Amino acid sequence: MKTVISRLMPSFGLALAVGVAGSLTLGGCDSVRVPPPWGEGTGTPLTEYAEPIGGPSSEGPLAVLRSAVQPIPDLVVANTDKVRLGRRLFHDPVLSGDNTISCASCHSLDHGGADARRSSLGIHNQVGPINSPTVLNARFQFVQFWDGRATDLRDQAGGPMTNALEMGNTWDGVLAALGRTPPYRELFQSVYPDGVTQANVRDAIATYEETLVTPSRFDRWLKGADSALTADERAGAELFVTTGCVTCHQGVALGGTSFQRLGAVGDYFAFRGTPLTEADNGRYNVTHNEADRHFFKVPTLRNVELTGPYFHDGSRETLEDAVRVMARFQLGRPLEDAQVSHLVAFLKSLTGEIPAEARLPPGELPPPAAPNPANPATLGAPGVVGPGAPTGIRPAAPALPRPAAPAAPRPAA
Numbered sequence: 001m002k003t004v005i006s007r008l009m010p011s012f013g014l015a016l017a018v019g020v021a022g023s024l025t026l027g028g029c030d031s032v033r034v035p036p037p038w039g040e041g042t043g044t045p046l047t048e049y050a051e052p053i054g055g056p057s058s059e060g061p062l063a064v065l066r067s068a069v070q071p072i073p074d075l076v077v078a079n080t081d082k083v084r085l086g087r088r089l090f091h092d093p094v095l096s097g098d099n100t101i102s103c104a105s106c107h108s109l110d111h112g113g114a115d116a117r118r119s120s121l122g123i124h125n126q127v128g129p130i131n132s133p134t135v136l137n138a139r140f141q142f143v144q145f146w147d148g149r150a151t152d153l154r155d156q157a158g159g160p161m162t163n164a165l166e167m168g169n170t171w172d173g174v175l176a177a178l179g180r181t182p183p184y185r186e187l188f189q190s191v192y193p194d195g196v197t198q199a200n201v202r203d204a205i206a207t208y209e210e211t212l213v214t215p216s217r218f219d220r221w222l223k224g225a226d227s228a229l230t231a232d233e234r235a236g237a238e239l240f241v242t243t244g245c246v247t248c249h250q251g252v253a254l255g256g257t258s259f260q261r262l263g264a265v266g267d268y269f270a271f272r273g274t275p276l277t278e279a280d281n282g283r284y285n286v287t288h289n290e291a292d293r294h295f296f297k298v299p300t301l302r303n304v305e306l307t308g309p310y311f312h313d314g315s316r317e318t319l320e321d322a323v324r325v326m327a328r329f330q331l332g333r334p335l336e337d338a339q340v341s342h343l344v345a346f347l348k349s350l351t352g353e354i355p356a357e358a359r360l361p362p363g364e365l366p367p368p369a370a371p372n373p374a375n376p377a378t379l380g381a382p383g384v385v386g387p388g389a390p391t392g393i394r395p396a397a398p399a400l401p402r403p404a405a406p407a408a409p410r411p412a413a
């Protein structure tokens, strides 16, 4: 069923047509797409638009927000064994070419599902080209990666292991390592009749990632509890609509529903002042269509308080800075200090709770071992995980929500 809601926002002459599209493949929840007034790039899935309904004055900005953003639906876990297997894989450096890097190295649950670095460090301390986005609530996005080159989490989960700059492995290497590392063979067989296969590795990891959803006070507010947000946060929520942020940041994840040009109303890259990189091309790298240059998937704003530094280039350290850049280059609307602080207060209300079961239980993976990349004999050693592991990855942000689980020995093979 498709419903289409439109609202007219007279204050800025901004026609805000909100198309509520069909359900997402994974979430079973609705995604919402709002076309920005300046048009969209090619490759952007357009939704149906309807004539505006209701009078402009009939509903205020907060009502608009409540229709453009949906609460995180209740988590339903169909197969907990599969989720646990995926959780283990996600945290296990055995997937990488030299047993040093896990998915969690660059997507730490202690850093909002992202990485504290501007660009992640991969195997052999290689610096990647782009900032690591959060895996939290990634299921609510219409595509994965800044440039949308993966269609969904299963598609995405195959990429990092064989990326030479990230985990530096091959599929043969991954499957062989899992085949000889207890208890993976048994764990796979208990949930997949065909055991350890590439498709099953992807599926287990994606199934785990689907549980990484983070309801927050904002969801209670969306469901009608007005007092779940403070007055400052509500003021920020209003600004989020009236300045136009919601035209791009909407849907369950407040993002992840469209590609948009970075620098919609000004030259962001000239302002940044550093040479253009290939990563700066964004969606163009996938479509090779000139109109897509500098278009990026609009990122989720859930947990954005924790996921700095910001933007695909990791160029902004603080949320205040990121908000100012957005107002100036996406909307052409410089903000006063008080407005920035209200918007930031609102964005912080999007910090949610990671389900307790998402964290790897203490002792499930082996203790840190120091692999020596110069000595291939050490490369088959048990893996390393968590803060303190010699991965070259900055372990965690200063404000840690929780300490990492202490490592314990892997049971003898």
Ligand code: HEC
Pocket: 090, 101, 102, 103, 104, 105, 106, 107, 120, 121, 122, 123, 128, 130, 131, 132, 133, 134, 135, 138, 141, 143, 144, 145, 146, 147, 153, 156, 157, 160, 161, 165, 166, 167, 205
């Ligand atoms: C070396 C660091 C690193 C490792 C290891 C890593 N990632 Fe990533 N991940 C990134 C970066 C950087 C991006 C963004 C790349 C891009 O968009 O071009 C990303 C993107 C993603 C995305 C897309 C999120 C979005 O909003 O588009 C998901 C999901 C993800 N990674 C999951 C994983 C999983 C699962 C693993 C392990 C199999 C993994 N990552 C391993 C750095 C890493």
Ligand code: HEC
Pocket: 036, 240, 243, 244, 245, 246, 247, 248, 249, 259, 260, 261, 262, 264, 296, 297, 298, 299, 300, 301, 304, 307, 309, 310, 311, 312, 313, 319, 322, 323, 326, 327, 330, 331, 343
């Ligand atoms: C025209 C569409 C558009 C509008 C309007 C817009 N944004 Fe964005 N926003 C984006 C895109 C695209 C990115 C990713 C840019 C990049 O990193 O290349 C982004 C990134 C961000 C980020 C950084 C997230 C991260 O994980 O790095 C924040 C914070 C943000 N926006 C907040 C806002 C706020 C607050 C407003 C309103 C003042 C706003 N945005 C208006 C499209 C938009």
